[in-house]
Amino acid sequence: MAATVSLKSSLLLPSPISDFSGASLSISSQTRRRSWQPRGARMQVAASADSKNILVMGGTRFIGVFLSRLLVKEGHQVTLFTRGKAPITQQLPGESDAEYAEFSSKVLHLKGDRQDFDFVKTSLSAKGFDVVYDINGREAVEVAPILDALPNLEQYIYCSSAGVYLKSDLLPHFETDAVDPKSRHKGKLETESLLESRDVNWTSIRPVYIYGPLNYNPVEEWFFHRLKAGRPIPVPGAGNQITQLGHVKDLATAFGLVLGNPKASKQVFNISGAKYVTFDGLARACAKAGGFPEPEIVHYNPKDFDFGKKKAFPFRDQHFFASIEKATSELGCTPEYDLVEGLTDSYNLDFGRGTFRKEADFTTDDMILGKKLVSVWASRRPCKADGCLGVMSAVDDRHGC
Amino acid sequence: MALSSTTATAAAASFVSGHRGGCSRPSLSSPSFVSAFPRAVAARTRAPPAPARSAAMTVRAQAAGKKSVLIVNTNSGGHAVIGFYLAKDLLAAGHSVTVLTVGDAASDKMNKPPFSRFSELTSAGARTVWGDPSDVGAAVGGGGAAFDVVVDNNGKDLDAVKPVADWAKAAGAGQFLFVSSAGIYTPTDELPHVEGDAVKESAGHVGVEKYIAGEFGNWASFRPQYMIGSGNNKDCEEWFFDRIVRGRAVPIPGSGMQLTNITHVRDLASMLALAVENPGAAAGKIFNCVSDRAVTFNGLVKMCAAAAGAEPNIVYYDPAAVGVDAKKAFPFRNMHFYAEPRAAKEALGWTSTTNLPEDLKERFAEYASSGRGEKEMSFDLDDKILSA
Numbered sequence A: 001m002a003a004t005v006s007l008k009s010s011l012l013l014p015s016p017i018s019d020f021s022g023a024s025l026s027i028s029s030q031t032r033r034r035s036w037q038p039r040g041a042r043m044q045v046a047a048s049a050d051s052k053n054i055l056v057m058g059g060t061r062f063i064g065v066f067l068s069r070l071l072v073k074e075g076h077q078v079t080l081f082t083r084g085k086a087p088i089t090q091q092l093p094g095e096s097d098a099e100y101a102e103f104s105s106k107v108l109h110l111k112g113d114r115q116d117f118d119f120v121k122t123s124l125s126a127k128g129f130d131v132v133y134d135i136n137g138r139e140a141v142e143v144a145p146i147l148d149a150l151p152n153l154e155q156y157i158y159c160s161s162a163g164v165y166l167k168s169d170l171l172p173h174f175e176t177d178a179v180d181p182k183s184r185h186k187g188k189l190e191t192e193s194l195l196e197s198r199d200v201n202w203t204s205i206r207p208v209y210i211y212g213p214l215n216y217n218p219v220e221e222w223f224f225h226r227l228k229a230g231r232p233i234p235v236p237g238a239g240n241q242i243t244q245l246g247h248v249k250d251l252a253t254a255f256g257l258v259l260g261n262p263k264a265s266k267q268v269f270n271i272s273g274a275k276y277v278t279f280d281g282l283a284r285a286c287a288k289a290g291g292f293p294e295p296e297i298v299h300y301n302p303k304d305f306d307f308g309k310k311k312a313f314p315f316r317d318q319h320f321f322a323s324i325e326k327a328t329s330e331l332g333c334t335p336e337y338d339l340v341e342g343l344t345d346s347y348n349l350d351f352g353r354g355t356f357r358k359e360a361d362f363t364t365d366d367m368i369l370g371k372k373l374v375s376v377w378a379s380r381r382p383c384k385a386d387g388c389l390g391v392m393s394a395v396d397d398r399h400g401c
Numbered sequence B: 001m002a003l004s005s006t007t008a009t010a011a012a013a014s015f016v017s018g019h020r021g022g023c024s025r026p027s028l029s030s031p032s033f034v035s036a037f038p039r040a041v042a043a044r045t046r047a048p049p050a051p052a053r054s055a056a057m058t059v060r061a062q063a064a065g066k067k068s069v070l071i072v073n074t075n076s077g078g079h080a081v082i083g084f085y086l087a088k089d090l091l092a093a094g095h096s097v098t099v100l101t102v103g104d105a106a107s108d109k110m111n112k113p114p115f116s117r118f119s120e121l122t123s124a125g126a127r128t129v130w131g132d133p134s135d136v137g138a139a140v141g142g143g144g145a146a147f148d149v150v151v152d153n154n155g156k157d158l159d160a161v162k163p164v165a166d167w168a169k170a171a172g173a174g175q176f177l178f179v180s181s182a183g184i185y186t187p188t189d190e191l192p193h194v195e196g197d198a199v200k201e202s203a204g205h206v207g208v209e210k211y212i213a214g215e216f217g218n219w220a221s222f223r224p225q226y227m228i229g230s231g232n233n234k235d236c237e238e239w240f241f242d243r244i245v246r247g248r249a250v251p252i253p254g255s256g257m258q259l260t261n262i263t264h265v266r267d268l269a270s271m272l273a274l275a276v277e278n279p280g281a282a283a284g285k286i287f288n289c290v291s292d293r294a295v296t297f298n299g300l301v302k303m304c305a306a307a308a309g310a311e312p313n314i315v316y317y318d319p320a321a322v323g324v325d326a327k328k329a330f331p332f333r334n335m336h337f338y339a340e341p342r343a344a345k346e347a348l349g350w351t352s353t354t355n356l357p358e359d360l361k362e363r364f365a366e367y368a369s370s371g372r373g374e375k376e377m378s379f380d381l382d383d384k385i386l387s388a
Helices: A018-024 A027-031 A039-050 A063-073 A097-106 A117-127 A140-149 A186-197 A220-228 A248-258 A279-290 A325-331 A339-349 A363-377 B008-017 B031-036 B038-042 B051-064 B080-092 B133-140 B158-170 B204-215 B238-245 B265-277 B297-307 B342-348 B356-370 B380-387
Strands: A053-057 A077-082 A108-111 A131-134 A155-159 A202-207 A209-211 A233-236 A245-247 A267-271 A276-278 A297-300 B068-073 B096-102 B127-131 B149-153 B175-179 B219-224 B226-228 B250-253 B262-264 B285-289 B294-296 B314-317
Touching: A053 A063, A063 A077, A063 A097, A063 A131, A063 A248, A117 A140, A131 A140, A140 A155, A140 A186, A155 A186, A155 A248, A186 A202, A202 A248, A209 A248, A209 A339, A220 A233, A220 A279, A220 A339, A233 A279, A233 A363, A245 A248, A245 A339, A248 A267, A248 A325, A267 A325, A276 A279, A279 A339, A297 A363, A325 B342, B068 B080, B068 B133, B080 B096, B080 B149, B080 B265, B096 B133, B127 B133, B133 B158, B149 B158, B149 B265, B158 B175, B158 B204, B175 B204, B175 B265, B204 B219, B219 B265, B226 B265, B226 B356, B238 B250, B238 B297, B238 B356, B250 B297, B250 B380, B262 B265, B265 B285, B265 B342, B285 B342, B294 B297, B297 B356, B314 B380
Parallel strands: A053 A077, A053 A131, A077 A108, A131 A155, A155 A202, A202 A267, A209 A245, A233 A297, B068 B096, B068 B149, B096 B127, B149 B175, B175 B219, B219 B285, B226 B262, B250 B314
Antiparallel strands: none
16 A cells, blocks of 8 residues: 655645635644645555555545545545435535546446445446445445445445444543444444454444534534634533544545555454544634634533424533544554644635535524523633633533643 | 654654654554563563563563662652552562662551562562662662662652652663653643643653753653552542442532543553663653543442442532532542553553453452451541532
């Protein structure tokens, strides 16, 4: 596999980064500019010997958008299997016309519904593929026909989820930890089990929360909406719950690194950011990323409210984070983006340009704020912890900083 | 990636930054570290090393280079037990060990563990002496063989450690190891604390780290958190057992979600011993001296209760609202205090063996047989909290 030095020149950003948002950029972004380019860019000639016929299940929404570009740049033939409801390719913010044309001219499309197992089996066996990246598979039944159709498959690379881990008081989650057969991600678990049981070279990647430009899950977007509206950020509980975000481009890089890698054979890897963050800390990091002032954070007890079907906060109300040490030590891969850099990248290329997936909905915020208005806003005080600049409500002594 | 000696900050910073953009390089913490150094493998077992294994390790240790190690050890507090376990590990590996305990052999402090168990060290071949860190030479006696390694586990600032460091340098010690503290990290929204993160510049330990980095070609600093283990000089899990065995509620400040590292002291000893046996790999580095799992306060109570065969009974409180000082009312910092041992795993091939649910069972067995559970104890602060 092509060796990677650092990823210096930009695919998706014209240089320098400050072209986009000028004064709203944080200092850290300006001095430590992070840019991302698919690994193979400088190795195109050599890569043709290693060129694979790759099928990506999905690939038009988020992870696959970045992964497919990376794979095409590395000289592989990439086919996206989608129903064709969304455009097969879209020009990314910051991507030059020439680069986009190069990519869109090379990537292939196989139109179909992966739930139509007969179609999957016949179309895949007709075409034959060396490697499958399954980015949107949820249930084991969806994967079986693919394996049946491709008996000589060199590798099945699956996007699973750290959501499979059984909740624990001992953290972080390691790949060897107990999994929860009742979790809402049990389809991912069953898929991993199926892969293990079949005679196929498989790799499973378990991301935590993924973020970055084009995120269709309102993770950073949820914070950006509130920050832009100048609204307080309602955070459940003490706000010291710890979560973990991983940039989509780092995830794509990791997916690229396991391709043809013997160390990835029949292995599971947690892939996410190198550090974890508290809920309160994430609100502050989003503010920094978008050049907003320090946010007002309001803590509330979710049990005091009935939000109905609406989600009042985008993260599970618990600690949830996983160690990426296995990927670091076995694949030699570490994330390029730290949290503020990554959120800044997302802001500059997406929300900061006025694009987002979900309209702002402050219904649950207003329920929380209406109830909290008197007690919270009248009595804010600075946090007493050494070196902490946070502000908090009357109830907390410090905020798990 | 093995760094030659350099300043603490630069070394630690380059350790962290060296990861940037580094994909597809061969792994540096390869399994060969572990297999080449049986210490790390042996450290996985909880029982003290059996004689047969020591003999085998002695052969290998001699091949690796038998060292003469001086441990300057505090006479009280949470760190006291570290020197005890380290001495045992080094002795089992065939090294020559002298333990200099600060103060007087006749002091009352020596009646408490681990000092009360020093016969375990002397019977294994250690020399135990007492004295003042300001005059190490007098304590260890002149005219003896020089020490290859000096480990300072004696203090938290330059007042305590500078004289030891200066003596070690003048005496020609090839390696200086300092037991520092993870408490020096600046609190941050992003966890865990990793080596290279900002520290509180005013902290005494920071002053020591900077000093030894300037003085020694081969130095390393180890930053521990909380420890459990037989022979501990300071209460840790006992605080929880005291309440659980008396059927009392365990008062927890805040939400109980606060994360901390509780590490079995054998892990700290194995990390230090690895550094002694791999001076090149350890040189110029900072190591978070903790296990690789953090535990929530809630989780710790549940595990202690399970170890005691009881049901957990937690009462949450807000220290400010109740009017108690959380530092007095609870044994751990009332905040996330969470570091990860990334440098030790990467540079030394160290592995963590702490298994809290299992280790606490062993701890409870000792607690139960000690009779402490039957002693009269007052719980004034608890009562204040519970009645609020």
